[in-house]
């Protein structure tokens with residue numbers, strides 16, 4: 001922080017540390033700047049401090065980071081997913097985020113839910129310490145994982161995703177299905193594994209970091225249940241068959257991919273999540 005604060009005249013390492021912590025906790029840049037100005041910091045310093053910490057880190061020299069992405073040509077509104085065309089509804093550069101329509105048909109959504117239902121159990125997250133997974137009060141959904149290729153529906157979806165993102169099926173985790181009942185949510189988090197947590201080491205050995213996420217909506221929620229990106233103040237409202245893609249070239253908050261599953265207020269929410277890894281996932 002010493003070096004960074006030299007880049008913002010008038011700031012202090014403690015100020016930058018505070019901004020970084022608040023950004024990681026999911027507060028928006030606008031809200032942070034407002035708090036800083038209220039606390040007596042000059043507006044240009046508040047702005048420069050948040051801008052600096054949101055700036056993507058320079059890639060190391062010669063590092064070519066291979067990343068899944070959608071092959072979006074100028075003006076292109078539909079993408080070839082192999083056995084069907086998928087519509088592009090929204091596309092953002094920072095964070096790299098694309099909202100897709102018709103990735104799955106209504107029948108495929110219903111079929112995935114039916115195949116997942118018997119295996120649903122309270123969701124877990126990777127423990128910070130080595131030795132597995134834990135129930136986490138920040139994540140109150142039920143869930144299950146399919147093996148890659150476990151059913152014809154799963155296989156068709158995986159092939160479609162691989163085609164769309166130009167990312168081999170082997171570099172994907174098994175598809176996860178989640179069900180949120182009223183009140184259930186997933187509080188703001190990053191999907192990459194924190195390299196500092198000792199518990200991440202065994203997970204990282206199975207295919208390296210996660211580099212991108214595809215959240216696929218399997219039903220419509222009566223109220224609540226959006227996927228929320230606090231740094232962009234973007235809410236995605238679940239519609240069956242639609243999916244949101246986002247990626248994070250490095251495991252760092254500057255990826256702007258902090259996101260949450262907002263509490264379901266009415267009805268229930270079903271999604272399938274596909275996480276993509278740097279290398280083959282075993």
Ligand SMILES: O=C(O)CCC(=O)C(=O)O
Pocket residue numbers: 178186191215225226227228259260261262271273
């Ligand atoms: O429920 C959502 O909308 C997001 C789910 C999510 O973030 C995850 O499964 O990692």
Ligand SMILES: [Fe+2]
Pocket residue numbers: 189190191259
């Ligand atoms: Fe997530």
